[in-house]
Amino acid sequence: DGGITQSPKYLFRKEGQNVTLSCEQNLNHDAMYWYRQDPGQGLRLIYYSQIVNDFQKGDIAEGYSVSREKKESFPLTVTSAQKNPTAFYLCASNQKRTFTYGYTFGSGTRLTVV
Amino acid sequence: AQKVTQAQTEISVVEKEDVTLDCVYETRDTTYYLFWYKQPPSGELVFLIRRNSFDEQNEISGRYSWNFQKSTSSFNFTITASQVVDSAVYFCALSGEAAGNKLTFGGGTRVLVKP
Numbered sequence: 764d765g766g767i768t769q770s771p772k773y774l775f776r777k778e779g780q781n782v783t784l785s786c787e788q789n790l791n792h793d794a795m796y797w798y799r800q801d802p803g804q805g806l807r808l809i810y811y812s813q814i815v816n817d818f819q820k821g822d823i824a825e826g827y828s829v830s831r832e833k834k835e836s837f838p839l840t841v842t843s844a845q846k847n848p849t850a851f852y853l854c855a856s857n858q859k860r861t862f863t864y865g866y867t868f869g870s871g872t873r874l875t876v877v
Numbered sequence: 878a879q880k881v882t883q884a885q886t887e888i889s890v891v892e893k894e895d896v897t898l899d900c901v902y903e904t905r906d907t908t909y910y911l912f913w914y915k916q917p918p919s920g921e922l923v924f925l926i927r928r929n930s931f932d933e934q935n936e937i938s939g940r941y942s943w944n945f946q947k948s949t950s951s952f953n954f955t956i957t958a959s960q961v962v963d964s965a966v967y968f969c970a971l972s973g974e975a976a977g978n979k980l981t982f983g984g985g986t987r988v989l990v991k992p
Contacts, residue, residue: 796979803886805968805984821979851920855980865912865970866980868922 765790769854769869775877776841776848784839784872786854793858795837796866799823800851809852812837841874849876879904881971883983890959891991898954898986900969906930909973911945911952912980916966925967928952959990 767788776782788795794813798806808821812831826845831837837856841848851873855866880903890896902911913925926936928945936943940957956963969983 798982803985803987805881805883805982807982808979811979853920853922855922865910865914865924865927865972866922867924868914871920873920 767854767856767867767869769852769872771872772870774872774874776874777877779843781840781842782874784841784852784854784874786837786839786869787835788837788854788856788867789835790856790867791834791858792856792867793834794856795831796855796857797821797827797829797837797839798853798855800853800871806853809839848874850874879906879909879971879973879976879981881969881981881983883969883986885986886984887987887989889989889991892961893958896956896959896963896988896990898956898967898969898988900952900954900983902950902952902969902971904971904973904975906973906975909971912970912972913943913952913954914968914970916968916985918965922968925954956988959988961990961992964988964990 770785796811797809800806807823809827810829812818818831828840853871854869857866882901909930911928914922916922933945942955944953966985966987968985970980972980
């Protein structure tokens with residue numbers, strides 16, 4: 764079945780460490796997105812990519828980095844510069860300029876700083 | 878800029894009651910899309926409905942119904958005869974060309990259905 768796979772489901776990070784969250788899709792979607800969700804709040808866009816080897820900052824990109832070397836993959840690195848990284852991270856994808864079903868979302872990664 | 882406001886942060890009802898979730902949006906686009914997503918405790922967002930700005934017909938799908946009113950920039954969602962399985966966080970979202978077709982989410986409304 765087609766879908767988005769995020770891993771790991773839970774991740775613990777020590778202060779000062781970089782960590783990378785994985786997002787893989789087999790939907791042949793052009794565009795991929797990373798959102799952050801804090802408790803009791805909505806989703807905020809971190810980074811997005813509409814084509815391989817190209818990506819743009821979203822609303823809260825500081826302290827994060829991404830790459831898009833393959834169409835299927837859009838990993839997110841949470842760097843030590845991100846002062847408050849504890850949150851739930853959701854990856855999404857969609858066929859560029861096709862909004863029949865909006866975005867398809869992964870099941871998320873819950874990151875905790877210890 | 879586009880914005881979505883869900884004024885209700887949490888709604889608690891008893892099973893079989895109806896519940897209406899409000900969504901108000903702002904956009905400069907003439908062509909835009911509105912969405913509702915459900916987020917169960919597992920965390921994944923589940924697509925419920927898409928509505929484009931030219932289609933103001935209300936829609937019903939089983940116990941779910943949506944009321945789109947362009948004049949008031951609202952896209953409200955009603956669950957009829959609620960069930961415990963409806964307990965989740967519900968997000969309204971907006972997409973339009975001015976924002977590069979990116980989705981902007983409201984803050985979400987947590988619905989708790991008690992047996």
